[in-house]
Each structure stands twice: as C-alpha cells, then as structure tokens.
Amino acid sequence: MKPALRRPMTRSTNKLKRFVQNQSDSGVVDLNDSDDEARNIVMESLEGSGDGVDAVVGSGGTNAGGSGGVGADAGEETGVDGSDDEEGINDVYVSDNEDILLYESYSDEEVRKIGRANPKYNDKVSGKEFEFELGMEFNTLKQFKDTIKTYVKEHKCRRTLDNKQANSSWLALRLVDKIRGEPKVSAVNLAVYVNENLSLDISRTHAYRAKKKALEIIDGNHQEQYGKLRSYLAEVVRTNIGSTCNIIVDRNNPEDPAIFKRAYMCLAPLRDGFLVGCRPLIGLDGCFLKTSYGGQLLTAISQDGANGIFPIAWAVVERENADSWIWFLRNLLQDIGGFNVERWCFISDRQKGLVWAIETLSTEAQQVREHRFYVRHIYANFSKKWPGAHFRKLVFDCAKATTTQIFHAKMQKIKELDVEAWQYLANIQPNLWTKVGFSSYSKNDSIVNNASESFNSKLL
Numbered sequence: 001m002k003p004a005l006r007r008p009m010t011r012s013t014n015k016l017k018r019f020v021q022n023q024s025d026s027g028v029v030d031l032n033d034s035d036d037e038a039r040n041i042v043m044e045s046l047e048g049s050g051d052g053v054d055a056v057v058g059s060g061g062t063n064a065g066g067s068g069g070v071g072a073d074a075g076e077e078t079g080v081d082g083s084d085d086e087e088g089i090n091d092v093y094v095s096d097n098e099d100i101l102l103y104e105s106y107s108d109e110e111v112r113k114i115g116r117a118n119p120k121y122n123d124k125v126s127g128k129e130f131e132f133e134l135g136m137e138f139n140t141l142k143q144f145k146d147t148i149k150t151y152v153k154e155h156k157c158r159r160t161l162d163n164k165q166a167n168s169s170w171l172a173l174r175l176v177d178k179i180r181g182e183p184k185v186s187a188v189n190l191a192v193y194v195n196e197n198l199s200l201d202i203s204r205t206h207a208y209r210a211k212k213k214a215l216e217i218i219d220g221n222h223q224e225q226y227g228k229l230r231s232y233l234a235e236v237v238r239t240n241i242g243s244t245c246n247i248i249v250d251r252n253n254p255e256d257p258a259i260f261k262r263a264y265m266c267l268a269p270l271r272d273g274f275l276v277g278c279r280p281l282i283g284l285d286g287c288f289l290k291t292s293y294g295g296q297l298l299t300a301i302s303q304d305g306a307n308g309i310f311p312i313a314w315a316v317v318e319r320e321n322a323d324s325w326i327w328f329l330r331n332l333l334q335d336i337g338g339f340n341v342e343r344w345c346f347i348s349d350r351q352k353g354l355v356w357a358i359e360t361l362s363t364e365a366q367q368v369r370e371h372r373f374y375v376r377h378i379y380a381n382f383s384k385k386w387p388g389a390h391f392r393k394l395v396f397d398c399a400k401a402t403t404t405q406i407f408h409a410k411m412q413k414i415k416e417l418d419v420e421a422w423q424y425l426a427n428i429q430p431n432l433w434t435k436v437g438f439s440s441y442s443k444n445d446s447i448v449n450n451a452s453e454s455f456n457s458k459l460l
Contacts, residue, residue: 118135118136118137119133119135119136119137120136120137121136121137121138121139121143121144121147123143123147161195161199161200161201162200162201163200166198166200166202168206168209168210168212168213169210169213171194171198171200171202171206171207171210171214172210172211172213172214172217173214173217174198175190175193175194175210175211175214176214176217176218178190178193178214179211179214179215179218180218183215183218185211187204187205187207187208187211188204188207190207190208190210190211191203191204191206191207194207222291222292222293226260226293229247229260229263230247233245233247233263233265236265236267240267240268240269241268242268242271242272243265243266243267243268243271244264244265244266244313244331244334244335245263245264245265245266246262246263246264246331247260247262247263247264248261248262248263249261260293261317261318262315262316262317262318262324262327263315263316264313264314264315264327264328264331265313265314265315266312266313266331266332266335270310270311270312270313271312271313271335271336273310274302274310274312274336275336275337277304277305278302278303278304278305278310279302279303279442279443279444280343280344280345280441280442280443281302281303281345281346281347281442281444281446282300282301282302282312282332282344282345282346282347283299283300283301283302283346283347283348283449283451283452284298284299284300284325284329284346284347284348284354284449284452285298285299285301285348285349285449285452285453285456286298286299286320286351287299287456287459287460289316289460290460295316295317295318295319296316296317296318296319296320296324297314297315297316297456297459298314298315298316298317298320298324298325298328299311299313299314299452299455299456300312300313300314300328300332301451301452301455302451303444303446303451309451309454309455310451311455312332312336313328313331313332313335315327315328315331320351320353320354321353322352322353322354322356322357323353324353325351325353325354325357326356326357326360326361329357329358329361330361333361343369343370343441344369344370345369345370345371345372345439345441345442345444346358346369346370346371346372347371347372347373347374347446347449348371348372348373348374348449349373349374349377349449350373350377350378350381355371358371370431370438370439370441370442371432372432372433372438372447373428373432373433374433374446374447374448374449375395375396375399375433375447375448376448376449378395378399378425378428378433379392379395379396382395382421382424382425385420385421385424386418386421386424390417391414391417391421394410394413394414394417395414395425397410398410398411398414398425398434399433399434399435399447400434400435400447401434401435401436402435402436402445403436404436406436407430407434407436411425411426433447434447435447
C-alpha cells in the first residue's frame with residue numbers, strides 16, 4: 001500500500017527520511033545524537049515546517065515502543081522500511097518544482113514578498129517607449145544616472161496650487177489695494193484674481209472671508225463705528241452750522257449700554273439749496289441696508305432746475321413702518337419750514353405706513369398735503385393679475401393723460417378688455433396717479449420717483 005499524501009515534501013524532508021532508514025531499523029532518531037549531520041537534517045526540517053517531528057518524519061521501521069523516540073507505526077502510516085515504501089517516497093515526495101526547492105528555507109511571508117518583487121529596469125527598451133514605475137530597481141548607480149539624463153517624456157501632472165497657510169487673514173492684507181479700488185467685486189471674481197496673481201486656488205467662501213476682513217481694514221469694524229456715531233454727528237453739527245442731526249438709542253436701564261435705534265441728518269447747505277432753488281416736490285423712498293446689523297435707509301429727494309437729483313435729508317431706522325415714517329417726516333418738515341408755512345407735494349410708493357403717516361400729518365396741521373403714487377409701483381401690483389404689454393401701455397397712457405377726455409377714453413379701453421382691471425384702477429383716486437388730477441402748485445408733473453431710486457442705488 002502506498003502512503004497517504006499530506007503535503008509536497010522538500011529536499012530536506014526526503015533527505016531526513018533516508019537518514020532515518022540508514023541509521024536505525026526502528027526508525028527512531030535521537031535528537032541528542034553526536035552526529036552533526038543527523039542534527040542538522042532534523043533542525044533543517046523543523047525550521048521549514050510548522051508541524052511536529054512526528055508529522056514531518058514519520059517512522060522508518062517497526063515501533064520501538066520508546067516514549068522519547070521520534071516516529072510512528074511504519075506498517076500503517078509511512079511504510080519507510082520496505083522497498084515499496086522507498087519507491088513510494090521517490091515517486092511521491094520528490095518534487096520537480098524548483099521554486100519549492102529554492103525557497104524551502106523561507107517563511108510564508110518571505111515567499112510572498114519575493115513574489116511581489118520590484119520592477120527591473122530594462123535597458124533594451126527605447127527611451128520614448130519606456131515608462132518609469134514606482135520602486136523600479138537599477139543594476140548600478142551609473143545606469144540610473146545615464147537613464148535619467150537621456151529620459152525625455154512630457155509632464156502630464158497638474159500643478160497643485162493649494163496652500164493651507166494662505167488663510168483669509170493673510171489674503172486680506174494682500175487684497176486691500178484690489179478691494180479698495182473695487183469694493184463690490186464678487187467672491188468668484190476675487191478667487192480668479194488670486195489664482196492669476198498669487199498662484200493660489202481658493203474657494204468662493206475663502207475669498208468672501210478674505211474680502212470681509214479686507215473691508216474691515218479699509219473701513220474699520222462696524223461695531224466700533226457705531227460706538228463713534230454720537231461723536232460723528234456732533235462734529236457734523238460743528239462744521240456745518242445750522243444742520244440737524246438727531247439720534248435715538250434704546251436703553252432699558254440707565255446703567256445698561258446704549259443700543260442704536262435711529263439717526264436723522266439734514267445738512268444746512270442742502271436744506272437751504274432746496275428751499276431756494278428747487279420745486280416743492282419731494283420723493284420719499286426706503287431701502288434695506290446691506291450691513292452686518294441691517295436696518296433701513298429713508299430718504300427725501302427733490303429735483304433741481306435741470307431735473308437733477310438733489311438730496312434733502314435721510315435717516316437710518318430699524319424698519320420701514322408707520323412709526324419710523326412719521327418720525328422721519330416730522331423732523332423733515334421742521335427743517336424745511338414747519339407744518340403751516342409751506343405747501344409740499346410728496347411722491348412715493350403705496351407703502352401703507354407711509355400713506356398713513358402723510359394723512360396723519362395733514363390732519364394735525366389741518367392742511368391738505370398733495371400726495372402722488374408713482375405709476376411703476378401701481379403697475380407692478382396691477383400686472384400680478386393682468387400681465388401683458390397691452391395692459392402696460394394702457395395703464396401708462398392713463399397716467400400720462402393731461403385732459404379728462406383722454407383719461408376716460410383710455411380707461412374705457414381697459415374696461416372693454418377686463419372689467420375687473422378697470423375697477424381696480426378706478427378705485428385709485430385720479431389725483432394720486434394721473435397728470436390730469438395733479439395740481440399746478442408743484443410745477444412738476446412727474447409720475448415716477450426715479451430720483452429717489454437712483455439715489456438709493458448709488459448708495460448701495
């Protein structure tokens with residue numbers, strides 16, 4: 001019977017089995033043997049295998065019955081002592097695999113590392129076709145130097161422009177001149193500028209933070225500026241004699257710090273210029289302030305003899321409502337002559353708080369104050385339900401009508417198209433939005449408030 005196969009045996013294992021047969025009929029090898037050759041064979045077999053000696057060697061003959069021997073039953077497992085067994089060892093365990101014989105003394109990890117050897121440089125491949133690989137090995141240092149000197153290949157890697165040390169504070173110092181010249185530059189354009197001039201790739205958020213810090217360097221901190229507002233207004237009054245500057249703050253307790261609420265300013269040169277050289281038409285408008293603390297800007301704008309923009313007064317308030325408008329108009333009327341001295345004409349949008357404020361002041365002074373709505377705002381509300389270029393032309397034709405006949409003719413055309421649209425415009429008094437209803441006192445038949453909107457847009 002041929003022995004059962006366990007594993008491919010290496011050259012050392014075969015050599016050990018033959019030595020067992022030649023030295024002892026019982027197949028027992030004494031590890032304390034003085035024979036150097038036997039000890040070397042046994043140790044070499046143990047180092048090459050993780051199993052015990054019994055599993056690797058087996059018994060070469062009959063069982064000797066000793067407890068300290070190395071071996072097993074020859075007749076049942078290995079059959080080393082018979083001629084057939086010798087032939088079986090030669091047929092089964094002698095391997096022709098040179099890799100096994102070459103690495104027989106290596107561990108499994110060492111064999112795996114050898115299997116992943118670094119690529120070798122091949123000097124037979126031409127320089128144009130050859131490509132370097134990571135970990136490539138050269139035979140000599142001279143070969144490596146000669147190869148690098150003659151190697152020519154186009155560089156395909158993209159240059160990396162990221163730099164973590166270029167934070168927003170560092171960028172702000174280098175963008176001060178750029179932002180001082182273009183304070184409204186967008187974060188996207190600023191990122192492109194940094195890439196072209198500083199060779200850095202930054203995100204839009206990074207550019208925005210750098211711009212914000214640069215503006216603080218140029219304009220100063222907003223909170224610090226609010227703290228100096230009272231001193232600023234006092235300096236304006238000192239240098240512009242006759243000017244009016246009022247400030248209101250909130251303070252729950254006398255010991256609490258003051259919190260800014262409102263500020264009003266009317267410069268004496270502008271006030272005197274309006275009273276002397278402008279027609280009594282005042283445009284009122286409000287807009288949001290794009291600052292860290294928000295708020296709204298209320299303005300009073302007139303037109304000079306050449307229909308140019310002529311500012312009169314302005315105020316910063318917490319929000320645009322009836323209370324803030326009536327506070328602003330009281331200060332304005334006090335500066336331009338009081339309530340009963342002059343008759344003024346106001347033009348504005350249909351903001352409910354503003355309409356209520358003008359009506360309240362007229363009732364208090366027992367004097368009718370002319371008030372107009374500019375047509376663009378009326379049409380903006382009208383077009384939400386009745387859009388179209390034809391309706392737009394008819395609405396503006398009604399507003400521009402200078403005679404009653406033309407006004408009613410245009411209104412009739414609107415009624416023929418849509419009765420509800422006609423009723424919407426008919427509910428608005430003609431003296432509020434059409435030239436035919438305006439009085440001749442203001443000497444100005446403007447139906448739009450472009451002066452105020454243009455002034456606000458320049459500030460923002």
